Amino acid sequence: NAGVTQTPKFQVLKTGQSMTLQCAQDMNHEYMSWYRQDPGMGLRLIHYSVGAGITDQGEVPNGYNVSRSTTEDFPLRLLSAAPSQTSVYFCASSYSTGTYEQYFGPGTRLTVT
Amino acid sequence: KNEVEQSPQNLTAQEGEFITINCSYSVGISALHWLQQHPGGGIVSLFMLSSGKKKHGRLIATINIQEKHSSLHITASHPRDSAVYICAESNFGNEKLTFGTGTRLTIIP
Numbered sequence: 001n002a003g004v005t006q007t008p009k010f011q012v013l014k015t016g017q018s019m020t021l022q023c024a025q026d027m028n029h030e031y032m033s034w035y036r037q038d039p040g041m042g043l044r045l046i047h048y049s050v051g052a053g054i055t056d057q058g059e060v061p062n063g064y065n066v067s068r069s070t071t072e073d074f075p076l077r078l079l080s081a082a083p084s085q086t087s088v089y090f091c092a093s094s095y096s097t098g099t100y101e102q103y104f105g106p107g108t109r110l111t112v113t
Numbered sequence: 114k115n116e117v118e119q120s121p122q123n124l125t126a127q128e129g130e131f132i133t134i135n136c137s138y139s140v141g142i143s144a145l146h147w148l149q150q151h152p153g154g155g156i157v158s159l160f161m162l163s164s165g166k167k168k169h170g171r172l173i174a175t176i177n178i179q180e181k182h183s184s185l186h187i188t189a190s191h192p193r194d195s196a197v198y199i200c201a202e203s204n205f206g207n208e209k210l211t212f213g214t215g216t217r218l219t220i221i222p
Contacts, residue, residue: 033209042117042199042212058209090156098203098210099144104156 001026006091006105013081013112021076021108023091029103031094032074036060036087037107043090049074050097081112117202119213127221132187134216136200145183146210147174148199156199159185192220 007022025032033048045058049068063085065077074093078085089108094100116139126132136145147160160167160174162183167174171190176183187194197215 035212040214042214043201043210044212045209048209088154092156098146098201101158101161102146102148102201102210103158104148107154107156109154 003027004091004093004103004105006089006108008108009106011108011110013078013110015082015112017081019078019081021078021089021091021110023074023076023105024072025074025093025103026072027093027095027103028071029093030071030096031098031100032068033058033092034064034066034074034076035090035092036085037090038087046076046089078110081110083112086110086112117200117211117213119198119200119216121216122214123217123219125219125221126190128191130190130220132190132194132218132220134185134198134200134218136183136185136213138181138183138202138211140181140204142178142181142202142204144203145174145176146201146203147183147185148201150197150199150215152196159198187218190220192222195219 004025030051034046035043044060047066049055052071055066091105092102094102118137120135144163150156171188173186197217199215201210201212203210
């Protein structure tokens with residue numbers, strides 16, 4: 001199993017550009033989530049999904065969009081990048097909700113200039 | 114609002130020392146997670162527990178539900194244990210995790 005994969009590993013965007021961070025898992029997990037990690041702060045939840053076709057907002061959803069058309073994939077879209085979105089982004093999955101072991105992707109380091 | 118606090122924020126110790134990292138949370142939980150983030154950035158799950166104690170190799174995690182407190186212990190610490198250790202909690206009826214800000218551990222040879 002590849003586990004949770006994320007692409008790209010690094011990305012530099014200009015303010016106003018849009019892009020999609022890809023996340024995929026091959027463990028047939030129902031629960032998938034996106035977090036951002038900033039210095040001095042804990043991981044913060046952006047969006048999450050409890051199954052295909054179902055998504056919901058987390059703590060910091062503004063400026064981000066998600067969809068879940070398949071169990072395997074959970075892409076995160078930045079609609080119009082801003083410098084405040086410079087961060088490291090992690091995708092995670094688990095069998096079902098936060099009460100199960102979490103599996104994290106390797107992360108995407110995004111810089112917005 | 115759920116809050117998770119970790120202490121210390123930074124910890125430097127000599128190889129072989131016994132290490133304790135603490136985590137306190139504010140509301141009742143369904144599960145408490147301990148995660149490890151290495152300098153390369155990847156995050157791996159170490160433990161998930163809702164009561165008692167779990168052990169894996171030199172790592173031990175304990176939780177006291179009444180006091181809303183969990184500890185991560187490392188015995189015979191080694192430089193390869195140097196990492197950021199993160200605790201996170203989830204609570205009943207809430208699918209989301211709340212994370213602490215992490216404890217940066219450095220083990221000196």
